[in-house]
Amino acid sequence: MKLKRFLLRYYPPGIVLEYQRRNGDLETKCIDLLNLTPETDVEVLINQIVFEEPLISENKKDTLRGMIFKLMEKIDNKDSQRFYLFKILRAHILPLTNCAFNKSGSKFITGSYDRTCRVWDTLSGEELLTLDGHKNVVYAIAFNNPFGDKIITGSFDKTARLWDANTGQCIHTLKGHHTEIVCVAFNIQGTHVATGSMDNTAKLWDVDTGQQIASLEGHSAEIVSLNFNTDGDKILTGSFDNTAKAIFSLR
Structure with missing residues (x-):
């Protein structure tokens, strides 16, 4: 399997790994970071993720670090809302x-x-x-x-x-x-x-x-x-x- 890219998932917080199997199929795997807070020791977390996840090599630590900091910044933003209005759909003519x-x-x-x-x-x-x-x-x-x-x-x-x-x-x-x-x-x-x-x-x-x-x-x-x-x-x-x-x- 080959890691293709990282994707951020803000709610619930986590990182999605997109990888390619030997037969060419693309699949995804989620790393949940539900306990992430602005006080989390990022280096300890990165080392733990790299140790537990074989798809992530040592040379991907900088990318992983940047994504974790983005998540922490989002969590620390007091003005951000956990839920927001996505769309209003109107088609029915009655309730x-x-x-x-x-x-x-x-x-x-x-x-x-x-x-x-x-x-x-x-x-x-x-x-x-x-x-x-x-x-x-x-x-x-x-x-x-x-x-x-x-x-x-x-x-x-x-x-x-x-x-x-x-x-x-x-x-x-x-x-x-x-x-x-x-x-x-x-x-x-x-x-x-x-x-x-x-x-x-x-x-x-x-x-x-x-x-x-x-x-x-x-x-x-x-x-x-x-x-x-x-x-x-x-x-x-x-x-x-x-x-x-x-x-x-x-x-």
Whole structure:
């Protein structure tokens, strides 16, 4: 592996190493400097980094030193803010209801009372897709993270829709609830999706076929929140009836 260049990362503080593998592929590696302060002994830190990181040779110490001082200067600047407004994105014509990032943070989605879900490029702020087809408010939205190639939307029109996150094509329309859908979630494997509704039920769906697998009943009021566990074999539902219910063995 060959080190190509250093990159600064201000928040959280760190240094990114861009290196080239023997096959020519470029990759990156992060060195976190979360404990860096204006009082840090820079020489001790440099020696520690060079000792622990084989990509950095002794002759790169001056470059490394300069980057660490830049980070320290930024940290010491009392006027600098840790968070700042990056962009304001306007495209929906009515108020928003929800938003969500994909796993990498490269894209995000917004749902709105204008009956659409929009897909955005995070860095450029460009609107990539408009997911149009619901006949009422798009209230609940989610990516199938960690994959990020599908989106689920739940609407006040009593349906949920599965979309291709790259093309905007509607893959399946999920019908079965009797009232508004207010929460949705994928399992981490991306094989199932759950929807919760004001009709007091949650429903489990097969992502590939769009078929309903199960209707989860027992709450006496609206289901307003739900989530899968990591293994994807349990669902937790939360309701206005003051209870939460865990459902097991969904595979």
